[in-house]
Amino acid sequence: MAASLCLVAGKATDSVTYGFLPAAQRLGLDVVLLTDRPAAHAGADRTVVECDVTDFREIIACAAAPAAVFSNSDFLQAPAALAAAYSGLPAKDWRAATRAKNKSLMRGHLAGLDPVFAADPDGNGVPDGAPYPLVLKPREGVASEDVFLVRDARELAARRDEIRARRDDPLIAEEYLPGALHTLETLGDGSELRVLGSFRTRVSPPPYFIEERLEWAPPPPETGQVLAQLERLGVGFGACHTEFVVHEGRARIIEVNYRLIGDHCDFLMADLLGVPLFEQILRVHLGERLDAERPRPRSRRHAVAEAVIADRAGTLTGAPGPMEVTDGAVRVAYRPQRAVGDAFPLTRTNRDYLGTIRAIGPDADGIEAAIARFRAAHSWTIA
Incomplete structure (x- = not known):
């Protein structure tokens, strides 16, 4: 009998649908998906169970002898961690998950190291x-x-x-913490916390903070300061996506998302590193140690994830579908986040994304030109 993975989810996300679920299938796991939105997760290759996933007691009651309990949701890290701990399974520290999610607790816990x-x-x-x-x-x-x-x-x-x-x-x-905005992507097995990489982030002008573009870049020299703050918070198991700024040699955390980076940057990072990233994360939750060989980009390459952002409210009446194209030496992938026919407000947040363009190539100039050509060749029409 195959081992069972209890996957705890709220709304359907591409990270789960196209990342973790196929990875679980490749690992030969039987997936039991617990969710409070069962209609959004229906599929032939998984068992879907309706459950109040915000309550760890309900997760425990619905999970039948799993080999791992896992969630990639911001809101569900603590209840999933508590359910895993109840069954004696590898898990994040529920206290660290709670600190990461609750910004007041995070600031209080970091006060002695980095007062904000x-x-x-x-x-x-x-x-x-x-x-x-x-x-x-x-x-x-x-x-x-x-x-x-x-x-x-x-x-x-x-x-x-x-x-x-x-x-x-x-x-x-x-x-307000001034400085250049970066991300730090990490993966830990409870004994080792490994840096997978980093993105430079461009945000919209104030007073809003829309993430417009993420560009793969070497972790800045101040990364050690961020790792010390994560250690203080108790972050050290599974995937973590941390946002921080660097200003005058000082690194300061904006927020800690104790799960894998989203908005299709997870797929970009997996492509860039050339590793089965989603499988590696699930393996850690199954109790395996990280591979001895550290993942690195297979060659000197550049990568960008750029959002296509709605500039007004309305109904999306025309847009490209998911696709992958080769433009010279650049691989371009596009995945929509709104479907044609969707009606939406303008929120001045990341919820205004219509889709994400991902590009990987040997140099920045080639990627910029390829993204520009992709945008020119396609249109997004809002009525």
Whole structure:
């Protein structure tokens, strides 16, 4: 009988559908997918069980003697970790998963190593001497949703009221951290935390923080500071995607997403490194150690993931489908994140992505030209 993988998921994502599920099949695992959205995950090659995946007790009750419990969801790391620990399976520390998700807990835990001003704009409020500008955002938010740069107390109050009209979960107001924005992609087996690589990130002009483009780059010299902060948080098992800035030789964490990078950068990284990345992550959760050989790009190559972003609300009436093309020495892949016929608002967040263009090639100039030609050859029409 094949070993069973309990995969805990919320909404359907390409990372799970086209990454982890095929990887589990290649590993010969029987997948039991626990979700609170069963219709979104229906498929012939898996068993789908409806479950309140935010409650670790429900996961435990629904998971029948699995060999591993795994989730790639921001919101479900702690309950999945608790369920795995209950069964004595390899898992992330649920406390570290909770700290990573809750930005107030993260800031408090890192205060002795890297103090960052943070306040609750609804509770005790933001003191008069706060170091404006501040970044106001949901304490456990994702995808740049409802994240704003505010320059004074009046703007803070206005943005808070604007957010409160849409949601009622806790907010946090943090010190704005200037500098060049990077990511750090890591994978750990509980004994070793390995750096897989890093991206430079371009974001939209303030007051918004839309991630427009990620470019593969060597980890900056200050990466050791980030690793020390991750160690303080207890991050060391499975995949982790950390966003940080570097300014005047100092690296400071923006947020820690204790799962694999998304928005198709996971597929880009797997292609670039030339390794079965999704399988490697699942193997760690099955109790295996990392391979002795560290993954590196197979040759000197450049890589970019660039989002196609909606500039207005409406209905997508025309757009390319998923495809891969070769443009000279550059491999270009496109995967939509909105389907033709989808109606959507303009959110000024990563939710405005229509799709992602991924390009890998020998040099930056060739990639820029290939992306420009791809955009010129296709159109995205919003009615």
